[in-house]
Structures are given as structure tokens and as C-alpha cells.
Amino acid sequence: MKRLTAMAALALLAACSSEEPVPEAPASEPAATASASPAASAAPAAELNEIPAAFRGYWDAETGSCANWSDAQLTIEARRVQFYESLGEVTSLSQPAPDTLVIDFTMSGEGDTWTEQATYRLLDGGQVLESSFGDGEAFRRKRCEALVDMPME
């Protein structure tokens, strides 16, 4: 059965009617490119004030489409991350390996505020990001050039 949910219909509507480009990230924010090298961003943990450029940008589930309506999307900026119903503001950063980042966040979402530690690891030359929060299972996302208006199938 082909299903077109109300939300999907809205997505189609939005995709059809929106002429606004996907907002570009501020120069100092995501906008990491496919050529970003994890090794190039390695720095002593004590010197890290911002999330290295290689980790920044837009990410979606490995099987996702990088659509702006994707519930699996993750946006990483210099000092914060955004994903499904949640916003994380960086409180501390360490980089135990060039491809690995450990971040303490103050999280907010769903009306709550809490603290969380996440580990992000770059794979496949920086095109895949594996994230894990606390003792949670690791979850992988692929890099997106942007989050784009896209009709649901």
C-alpha cells in the first residue's frame, strides 16, 4: 500500500511551494566539505574551543536522503549540535584521536534540560559519522552537502 501521510503531504506541499533556498550555514558554522580531513583538524585536547571543521556540517542516516524533513538529521556547528527534538550546547571538548571527539553538552529539548556526553567518530575519510551518547549504541550517519527540500516518495 502506498502511503502518503499528512506529514508527507505537507512535505510535498512544502517542497512544491517553497522557493526559499536552504539556509547556508554561517561561515564559521557547519559547512564542512567533503574534503575535510579528520587528521587535518587534530589538535591537543586542551586547545579545543570549537568542534573541528571536519566534524561540522549536515548529517543524515546512512540510508537517508538528506532531506530537510529527515527525522534522523544532525547538524553540527562550532559550539552546538541539533538533532531530533534536541539542541546541545558544548560545555567541553576533547579529541583523544584525530578522528574522535568527546563532547560534553548541555542538552535541551522536549521541555527538558539535561547534560550528556557524546562521542563522535569519523569514518570513511570523514564521510561517515558514528555517534554515541553515554552508554547508548553507536549510530552512523552519512555526510550531506546540505539539507534540501525534497518531496517524500
Added chain:
Amino acid sequence: MAEPSDPGPHDGRQRIPPLGAFEEQAKFTRAIRVGDRIIVAGNVGVEQDGSISPDAGRQAERCFEQIIDYIRQLGGHSGDIVRVRMFVTDIADAMVVTNAFTAACGHARPAGTLVAVSALAGPHFKVEIEAEAIVGAGQ
């Protein structure tokens, strides 16, 4: 989610705050209360840390966690649920999703529908669930 800014139309209907930018762009609401009736839009099982379990049963559990949270935000509780619609991409997952339904709201004995569909918003999603509640209907 981040930076919700639009509280929605001032039409007397109660909504949970927007939880993401796309909600504001598309102008939809994840849960709305009209009178004593609460309608919760389709939920997918994204965990609080943004991950998605590959397990359909866990995805369903997470859907119900969110649904019940939204209903509470709007003044109801799980016992007020009167209708649930469950969509799965593989009918073989029907039982594990039903188990999540029973655990979450079986005590309210709501009308329940479970159907298989060809696709959800992404291939990583195996379940989507929506619900309706009537505040005061439950014990």
C-alpha cells in the same frame, strides 16, 4: 527542538511547541488539543540521543513514549487514548509492535489498527504510530 519561534495561530487550540525547523516550515503540529480531544501525529522512533534502533519493537516503544509525553503535555494521560494507528514496513514486525502497544496503552483498550505500508519517511524507519485521546475518557 532548537529555537522554536512560532507559537502557532491564536485559535484557541492547544499545541505542543514545535520541535524542529521543518515543523515551522511546513506548518504542522505534532500534537494538538481541541476541546477534550487530543490528536497526535505520526511518530517515528528516534531516540532522545538522535539515534534510531534497528529493532522494530524498540522503535514502537519509543513512538509510544513520545505519544504519551505529548498527551501529558496537553493535559491527558495514557488511559485517555482511544485510538491508535500503527504502520509497519514489514508485517512480520506486527507482533513486536503490538507488544509495545499493549505495554503502553493496553490498559485503556483503545481501538487499534495495524497495517503494512510500502515505505515510511526513510528506510531506517520500520514503524510509525499516531494516536488520539479524549481527556477524561480514561480512568
